[in-house]
Each structure stands twice: as structure tokens, then as C-alpha cells.
Amino acid sequence: MSHEARNLQWLLQNFVEEVHGVRSVAVVSSDGLLLLTSQTDQDPALARAPSGDRADLAAVVSGLASLTVGAAKLMDGGRVRQTTVAMADGALFVMSIRDGSLLGVHATADCDMSVIAYHMALFVGRAGHVLTPAxxxxxxxxxESAR
Structure with a gap:
């Protein structure tokens, strides 16, 4: 992997390790393909989870983003910057990256949503200019080769 790709992976892994409540993170391309993923080693349930769960997160992130973009168009709401879904046993966050890619975060129910949103914005700011087509x-x- 190139230096830029390794740096992006490092940023993603740091996000997972340093932000309380984060279970897994995915960077998804504008066409719904998984580009990067990382998950915590501290959650025993995730350690047993099949690797397909990462692709599932990418699919959910892509689908949710598509739905919210459609809703924003119908409501003349402008560009969607972030989507948050609070669930009984967790939370899901989706944030747009400048190039059309998406950052998705799956977190625990006891997470601090404002802290996660802040760290997502930091990641998006750092990754946005680096995530070139190449x-x-x-x-x-x-x-694809890791599968």
C-alpha cells in the first residue's frame, strides 16, 4: 500500500481505538464499495463476528446515505452533512467526505454522540483532500485482495 493509504488506515484505526464507544468504522466510496474498515478489539461480540459484517456496515452506510440524500432533495434541505440513527443497543453515524465518499461509524448505545461527531469531522477534514481517485x-x- 502507498504511504497515503497507510496513513488513512492509521487515522481510521486511531479513531476506533481512541474514541469511547466506537465499535467499527467504514469508509465507503460514492458507489457503495468498501474502501477502508476498522473495528475495535475490545468488544468480544465483534471478535466473533464474521468478516461479512464489515461489508454489511458499508451497505447500510451507503443505503442510509442514499435515503437521506433523497429526503433532502424532496424537502429542499440542501446537502446532507451527517445522519445519526440512535437505536436501543447502539448508534449509527454517517458523514459525507468531500469527494462523495462516506464515513460510517457503528457505536455503542452509551457513546457520547457529540464526541463521535467531532472525531468524525476531524477524520473527514483530514481524509477529504487525500482521498483522490487514484x-x-x-x-x-x-x-478485494483481502477477501
Whole structure:
């Protein structure tokens, strides 16, 4: 992997390790393909989860983003910046990255939503200018070869 790809993976892993309540994180391309993923090692339930769960997160993130973009168009709401879904046993956050890609975060129910949103914004700010078409292509190929 290139230096930029390794740095992006490092940023994603730091996000998971440093932000309380984060279970897993995915960067998804604008066409719904998983580019990067990371998950915590501290959750025993996730340690037993099949690797397909990462692809599931990417699919949910892509679908939710598509739904909210459609809703925003219908309501003349402008560009969707962030979507938050609070559930009884967890939370899901989706934030747009400048190039059309998405950052999705699956978190525990006891997470501090404002802290997660803040760290997502930091990641998006750092990743937005780096996520070029060439890097997206490299990340896609790396995800495909890892399967």
C-alpha cells in the first residue's frame, strides 16, 4: 500500500481505538464499495463476528446515505452533512467526505454522540483532500485482495 493509504488506515484505526464507544468504522466510496474498515478489539461480540459484517456496515452506510440524500432533495434541505440513527443497543453515524465518499461509524448505545461527531469531522477534514481517485482505486483493490 502507498504511504497515503497507510496513513488513512492509521487515522481510521486511531479513531476506533481512541474514541469511547466506537465499535467499527467504514469508509465507503460514492458507489457503495468498501474502501477502508476498522473495528475495535475490545468488544468480544465483534471478535466473533464474521468478516461479512464489515461489508454489511458499508451497505447500510451507503443505503442510509442514499435515503437521506433523497429526503433532502424532496424537502429542499440542501446537502446532507451527517445522519445519526440512535437505536436501543447502539448508534449509527454517517458523514459525507468531500469527494462523495462516506464515513460510517457503528457505536455503542452509551457513546457520547457529540464526541463521535467531532472525531468524525476531524477524520473527514483530514481524509477529504487525500482521498483522490487514484487512492480510492488502490483502496478498492486492497479490499478485494483481502477477501
Amino acid at each position: 487512492l480510492r482505486s488502490e483502496l478498492r483493490q486492497a479490499m
